[in-house]
Amino acid sequence: MTLIDLPLLMKDSVRGKRSAVTCALKCANQCASGPCNHSDNSRFRDIASAALTRRRMLGGTSGAVAIALAGTLGACSNPSGGGSGASDGGSGSGAGGGAAPNGSALGFEAIAPVDLETDEFTVPEGFAWHPIIRWGDPLFEDAPDFDWNAQSAEAQERQFGYNNDYTEIQEIPDSDGKRAVMFVNHEYTNENIMLPPETDEAAAMEIGMAAHGLTVVELQRESAEEPYTYVRDGELNRRILLDTEFALTGPAAGSELTRTAADPEGRTVLGTLGNCAGGLTPWGTLLSGEENFHGYFRAAGTSEADKRYGLADEATARNWEAAHERFDARGEDHRNEPNRFGWIVEVDPFDPESTPRKHTALGRFKHEGANVILAEDGRAVAYSGDDEVFDYLYKFVSRDTYVEGDTEHNKTLLEDGDLFVAKFTGNSPAAEIDGSGAVPADGAFDGTGEWLPLVLDGASQVEGFTLEEVLVHTRLAADLVGPTKMDRCEDVEPSLATGRVYVACTNNDGRGTEGEAPVDEMNPRAENRDGHVVEIDEQGDQTSTTFAWNLLLVCGDPAQGDQTYFSGFAPEEVSPISCPDNLAFDSVGNLWISTDGAPDGIGYNDGLFRVTLEGDARGRVEQFLAVPREAETCGPIVRDEDRSAFVSVQHPGEDGEWGAHTSHFPDYDGTGPRPTVVQVLPA
Numbered sequence: 001m002t003l004i005d006l007p008l009l010m011k012d013s014v015r016g017k018r019s020a021v022t023c024a025l026k027c028a029n030q031c032a033s034g035p036c037n038h039s040d041n042s043r044f045r046d047i048a049s050a051a052l053t054r055r056r057m058l059g060g061t062s063g064a065v066a067i068a069l070a071g072t073l074g075a076c077s078n079p080s081g082g083g084s085g086a087s088d089g090g091s092g093s094g095a096g097g098g099a100a101p102n103g104s105a106l107g108f109e110a111i112a113p114v115d116l117e118t119d120e121f122t123v124p125e126g127f128a129w130h131p132i133i134r135w136g137d138p139l140f141e142d143a144p145d146f147d148w149n150a151q152s153a154e155a156q157e158r159q160f161g162y163n164n165d166y167t168e169i170q171e172i173p174d175s176d177g178k179r180a181v182m183f184v185n186h187e188y189t190n191e192n193i194m195l196p197p198e199t200d201e202a203a204a205m206e207i208g209m210a211a212h213g214l215t216v217v218e219l220q221r222e223s224a225e226e227p228y229t230y231v232r233d234g235e236l237n238r239r240i241l242l243d244t245e246f247a248l249t250g251p252a253a254g255s256e257l258t259r260t261a262a263d264p265e266g267r268t269v270l271g272t273l274g275n276c277a278g279g280l281t282p283w284g285t286l287l288s289g290e291e292n293f294h295g296y297f298r299a300a301g302t303s304e305a306d307k308r309y310g311l312a313d314e315a316t317a318r319n320w321e322a323a324h325e326r327f328d329a330r331g332e333d334h335r336n337e338p339n340r341f342g343w344i345v346e347v348d349p350f351d352p353e354s355t356p357r358k359h360t361a362l363g364r365f366k367h368e369g370a371n372v373i374l375a376e377d378g379r380a381v382a383y384s385g386d387d388e389v390f391d392y393l394y395k396f397v398s399r400d401t402y403v404e405g406d407t408e409h410n411k412t413l414l415e416d417g418d419l420f421v422a423k424f425t426g427n428s429p430a431a432e433i434d435g436s437g438a439v440p441a442d443g444a445f446d447g448t449g450e451w452l453p454l455v456l457d458g459a460s461q462v463e464g465f466t467l468e469e470v471l472v473h474t475r476l477a478a479d480l481v482g483p484t485k486m487d488r489c490e491d492v493e494p495s496l497a498t499g500r501v502y503v504a505c506t507n508n509d510g511r512g513t514e515g516e517a518p519v520d521e522m523n524p525r526a527e528n529r530d531g532h533v534v535e536i537d538e539q540g541d542q543t544s545t546t547f548a549w550n551l552l553l554v555c556g557d558p559a560q561g562d563q564t565y566f567s568g569f570a571p572e573e574v575s576p577i578s579c580p581d582n583l584a585f586d587s588v589g590n591l592w593i594s595t596d597g598a599p600d601g602i603g604y605n606d607g608l609f610r611v612t613l614e615g616d617a618r619g620r621v622e623q624f625l626a627v628p629r630e631a632e633t634c635g636p637i638v639r640d641e642d643r644s645a646f647v648s649v650q651h652p653g654e655d656g657e658w659g660a661h662t663s664h665f666p667d668y669d670g671t672g673p674r675p676t677v678v679q680v681l682p683a
Contacts, residue, residue: 025188026295037475102614103588111624113557113604114626121665133217134674142158156210163650164677166648167637167648168182180218183215184214187276188274191207193653194672212273214272215238216347218234243271245355247357248268248340248343250415251467252364258339279369281372287345287371293342297338298315298329304476344414348411380398383492383503385491390486435512437554444568448546453481487528496589501538502583505580506531508523508528511523511526530556531555532554556602566621574621576604579595580595605631635647648675653665
């Protein structure tokens, strides 16, 4: 018998470009249920009407230093296992050749796309890969070693969690570069390939719960030429679990919308769920985005708020609601429990005793993550995408300013400020955007945009919504001001080198279909299989309410006849790329993209790609690595000065089952797959 009943695992029941198993477990088949955003923004201008319907919509409730550095400070590894190429890697770059762009020390020959059946971690010639830490590796001295056949919740609470996603590494001060602390999200679990089928259902549930959350773990290495290994029982090691207390901050903390019978003050939440991407703040803390939280709750599903967030009166795949009443939000006692998830979480990795916080000022939606840059006036600006088809791009600007050296003050910057949602306007005639992805006559997809205010100076800017309602039901509030529906905004990263902001739009196979939003210059391809990358220029002022924009990439495989765009760079000289997800920058400002969905997009394993942003080679894409079969590439970190890069390999072998695993990464010892953080170095 299977541990989790997945009734929607028929391929024709799944929309989007992911494994059917991933759809069921990662996002609760949200695509199969159709988009949550049914708003017609062009008709949502009647604010008086909106005010009259507000109570019904809310279900009757009352009422810098750019952290683009997050992609440059990383590092991680464990020397067992791995593979290498045959040459020294040289200084050439692939697909287009020449020296590594922008003076980077990380030269490589781009690898060829990797076939879907390949269960290998593939790197360029002259490089080797090293697992740093795997699911189940013990973090503490009293934790047992991982044993496929002897798992328990008690052990998992002391071991590295499952499906590692966002990953960040910071050097520990005064350690001569030999010690670091790593922070990792654990997004979701797949008990059917984690546990033997004879595992007791109740035990499987508790093990799965313990495998969620966050991990902080120390790393060490002998030199920059050697891979990192993790430190068992390191002083900073920590698991953040579903019973860990989080403090709500900001205007919605303590509101009627966040109170439950278990927490009548509405200020203390147990645990975090669906943690996807994240970001490093200029003051050294880590941000984690709570994304697909809706799949863990059974709710009434009758209010517009429930519907807008995908909450329904249906048994969840894991059925936690049967054993833990807080996941059953149908009754009055726990009706608001889902409102306590969908936030940006902040964690101090250098203080294992600190209380993590959930910041309500940044709004509640399916956060892919958040990335912070300091504006010229010292305010912290955080960008975040709502990762669902036809949802929006957001920006937060702090009320207070950064103070160099005052960490405690800086930790409060995300507690109060202004919240905006993006509206894009193209500059080409509508007739030139025909849904094929063909470039308009002016040679580019581009235009202007504005940040529409949802909160300003501590007050709601959405008539009929209180401040607390804007922040808890951010999607509904945003619908009323008319932002642009996007093709799954995932990671949003500001560049330290230029201040420009990059948005990964992963895909949207509903774009331009009957009853859904039509194509536009920002989302120019109907049934968008392969996604695109947006570049935003706020012209030196991150607090500006206007911007210019262009599409850096319209992804796909030119060799397969796909209509693509690489900022004018020759398509025959790029690596094919599909479904951009997470973004990072190297030390000289080149963009790096990890992908999620390429197997069902262009038909190759997912990977990590470098993109040149400046000069004649702007738009050149070069594939650096590929992850094993059925896996997603997450949490990219690039240290080009060390000629190294790091990724989290999530859900390898997702389509397998116990006894018939389809991946054996990273140990290749006949057992099943283990999600793993990997470092790549010169061989």
